[in-house]
Amino acid sequence: MNGCRVLMVVVAAALLMLLFPMTAAGVETTNVTIGANGYIVLNNDIYIELLDVGSDMGWSAQVHFYSYQDSVGTKKTLYIGDISTSYTSGSGMTIDVTLDSAFSNGAAFVIESSKKLYVTERHAGKVETEAVTVPKLTITRTIDPNSAEIGQTVKVTLTIKNTGNGTATDIMLDEGTIAKTYKDGCPSEIDDIAAGATERIEYDLKIGDEVQPGMREMPASVLNYESESGVSDSTQSQSNILEIILETVLLPELTISIDPINYVVTCGDDVPMVITITNVGNATSEKVYVKGDLHPGVRLKGGELEPVYESIKPDKSEEYEVTLVADEEGEHVVEMKVMWADEEETAVFEFRAEKSGLEKYYVYIIAAIPILLILLWLIKRRREYSY
Amino acid sequence: MLNILVLGLGQCGNRILDAMNREAFGRGGAFAKYYTRQKFPASVKTIAINTAINDLKGLVDTRAKDRLHVPHLHGVGANRTLGKRVFEDNKEIIMSEIDKRGAFDLIFIITSAAGGSGSSFAPLLVRELKETYTNAPVICITVLPFREEGSIFLQNAAFCLKDIIDEKPTGVLLVDNQYLKKYAGDIKSAYDKINNTTARRLLFLIEALNSEMLMVTDLGDLKTVMNGGIGIGTMGFYEASKDSTIKSAILGSFKPSGLLFPTNVYKEGARAMLIIKGDKKYLNLDLITKTIEELSVEVGQVFKGVLVQRGRPRVLSLFTLNSVPELEKLYAAAAEAIRFERDRQDQSKSQLDSAFSHIEDLEPIY
Numbered sequence A: 001m002n003g004c005r006v007l008m009v010v011v012a013a014a015l016l017m018l019l020f021p022m023t024a025a026g027v028e029t030t031n032v033t034i035g036a037n038g039y040i041v042l043n044n045d046i047y048i049e050l051l052d053v054g055s056d057m058g059w060s061a062q063v064h065f066y067s068y069q070d071s072v073g074t075k076k077t078l079y080i081g082d083i084s085t086s087y088t089s090g091s092g093m094t095i096d097v098t099l100d101s102a103f104s105n106g107a108a109f110v111i112e113s114s115k116k117l118y119v120t121e122r123h124a125g126k127v128e129t130e131a132v133t134v135p136k137l138t139i140t141r142t143i144d145p146n147s148a149e150i151g152q153t154v155k156v157t158l159t160i161k162n163t164g165n166g167t168a169t170d171i172m173l174d175e176g177t178i179a180k181t182y183k184d185g186c187p188s189e190i191d192d193i194a195a196g197a198t199e200r201i202e203y204d205l206k207i208g209d210e211v212q213p214g215m216r217e218m219p220a221s222v223l224n225y226e227s228e229s230g231v232s233d234s235t236q237s238q239s240n241i242l243e244i245i246l247e248t249v250l251l252p253e254l255t256i257s258i259d260p261i262n263y264v265v266t267c268g269d270d271v272p273m274v275i276t277i278t279n280v281g282n283a284t285s286e287k288v289y290v291k292g293d294l295h296p297g298v299r300l301k302g303g304e305l306e307p308v309y310e311s312i313k314p315d316k317s318e319e320y321e322v323t324l325v326a327d328e329e330g331e332h333v334v335e336m337k338v339m340w341a342d343e344e345e346t347a348v349f350e351f352r353a354e355k356s357g358l359e360k361y362y363v364y365i366i367a368a369i370p371i372l373l374i375l376l377w378l379i380k381r382r383r384e385y386s387y
Numbered sequence B: 001m002l003n004i005l006v007l008g009l010g011q012c013g014n015r016i017l018d019a020m021n022r023e024a025f026g027r028g029g030a031f032a033k034y035y036t037r038q039k040f041p042a043s044v045k046t047i048a049i050n051t052a053i054n055d056l057k058g059l060v061d062t063r064a065k066d067r068l069h070v071p072h073l074h075g076v077g078a079n080r081t082l083g084k085r086v087f088e089d090n091k092e093i094i095m096s097e098i099d100k101r102g103a104f105d106l107i108f109i110i111t112s113a114a115g116g117s118g119s120s121f122a123p124l125l126v127r128e129l130k131e132t133y134t135n136a137p138v139i140c141i142t143v144l145p146f147r148e149e150g151s152i153f154l155q156n157a158a159f160c161l162k163d164i165i166d167e168k169p170t171g172v173l174l175v176d177n178q179y180l181k182k183y184a185g186d187i188k189s190a191y192d193k194i195n196n197t198t199a200r201r202l203l204f205l206i207e208a209l210n211s212e213m214l215m216v217t218d219l220g221d222l223k224t225v226m227n228g229g230i231g232i233g234t235m236g237f238y239e240a241s242k243d244s245t246i247k248s249a250i251l252g253s254f255k256p257s258g259l260l261f262p263t264n265v266y267k268e269g270a271r272a273m274l275i276i277k278g279d280k281k282y283l284n285l286d287l288i289t290k291t292i293e294e295l296s297v298e299v300g301q302v303f304k305g306v307l308v309q310r311g312r313p314r315v316l317s318l319f320t321l322n323s324v325p326e327l328e329k330l331y332a333a334a335a336e337a338i339r340f341e342r343d344r345q346d347q348s349k350s351q352l353d354s355a356f357s358h359i360e361d362l363e364p365i366y
Ligand SMILES: Nc1nc2c(ncn2[C@@H]2O[C@H](COP(=O)(O)OP(=O)(O)OP(=O)(O)O)[C@@H](O)[C@H]2O)c(=O)[nH]1
Pocket: B009, B010, B011, B012, B013, B015, B016, B051, B052, B055, B074, B075, B076, B077, B078, B079, B112, B113, B114, B115, B116, B117, B118, B119, B143, B144, B145, B146, B149, B153, B177, B191, B192, B194, B195
């Protein structure tokens, strides 16, 4: 009992220890802007000096981190959109820094730390108040569902994302088209999209009656837009494939088969025949009639040759067996016909009937009997007289 | 229908029996047995009995089930004493085999007198058969050896014949190999010829006994004939040429050339039986009667049977004799042989004794 309690306490303690770092993991965030060649001091410990701002290969800022007990520090180049860069001071404080935006003479950073952050000193460089803003749009398109029948409507979704740092304006959408399909609610002009924002546009695409069935390509959506400063740019989505299927008609469709086929039998012997009627259509068939045509020389020995079925559901089969007998030698044909609605299907069973084995050798047997008898007689006589 | 039993004893008896079985197939040749059945002129049962299995195997036309091997592997080697013992040891087997074949009206025993098995079995069988089948006449057909076959065969023939006569069969008919040697140059074909002739005559007789005849002779007559004289006789046969009279045919059957044993029928005959077969046109009954009357004066009682049958007249004569000079000669020769043999044996014995006398008082020294 005691041991059990101790165990429970230990487990509870372990659970608490697991939870503790999570509750303690509060993240302090602060935004700072540093002028070129200026620096700030965080919590009287960490120095962040902006050495340079670059714009080739995207906006970047070259930063020098150092601290009282780490006077050398490290120099890093941060890019917009990069993951954060870590620096740990000589006294053990850690910050994560991301470049939020850059201007020609300064840069704005987002700094995260587990400690509360204070800018304890600021040494100004020359900070340009007006940032250079560049919008950057991307567009993706999905069609749902991507296969549809003629007459149906599919949903087209356009997702437009501004990954730049400036608002995109005068956005014009030039949506690709599949012949004989109709767009419903597809805008040609789109409202401005702020930096980092995402716009979602949905519209219906109706597939007209004359559309050619098959795999149709929908050409890319093209976006033309401008930055606030009037610089124009464009982007486009991937093209999409829409499969257009012929309208499905609900109809029963029956097949009939005979098993086995091409059989060699002996006259007078049973010829078993299994007839299978399958509804391969997509609707139930009402009133199914089977007609059998036996040619002369073949007769029905057992089973019902011409059954009637009230209904056969799609993908369901009806199977029945009959036994035939061929009385005459030669090739025989059995024709089975299944009839439903106004349609019919035919199956043919061909088989060859051969003379019975006995009949074939009849002459020989008859000839052999007396010879055999004579032989037996001779043997018997020989034995009678051999001692 | 007469029920007749024919027993062939020993090699000689077996062979004559086989010849009878062959004759019963008619003119079919060697393959007759494959497509036809034996047709005996009566209900004839045959059994070949022998101690030598090889002799039985050598038979051709006798059914396997009609061959009885009396176990003493390869014959008794002409030893009649041994033969008699083998018979006594196997009497039940032999008699039960005979018994299986039913009842009989007439029994023939065919044997050579000179061998071991047949000659020793024959007298003992006569005794047994007479006891079992009291009403059936038992006739022994006894074959005498070639005289040059050696003293043992001669002795055997002498003692066998005596033993048979002692058992008082209905009759003994002699067949003399020596006399019939004239038939062929070599022994093998002589045997065949003698066997066939003997077989044919026996069947001729059987047929006559079993048939409706114009002039009747029967089993009773046969008995009477066989009882005549000293109970020993033989057979003669004659087939007439186209235009000879029935009389000459009858007389022909008495001629020495047709006899199976050398005898002068006119002088020694006691009783006779004549069986005449032929087309009716030849069978002048008056002439037959007259001829037979004439014969009776010399031969004694002559019974006759006449059978109408296709073909030229054929006559079988069967006699018993009052005296048999030829037999006497044979016995004399046998006695001579025995004496000679005994002297020789004595001589050899004394010679051996005198040889042994050299070491009489001595002991071997090592
Ligand atoms: N006519 C005739 N005589 C034969 C025949 N075979 C053997 N003999 C005679 O029969 C005598 C010998 O008797 P077998 O019949 O061979 O002797 P067996 O009765 O078989 O007795 P073992 O052989 O001694 O046991 C001899 O005199 C032969 O000449 C034959 O086929 N025909």
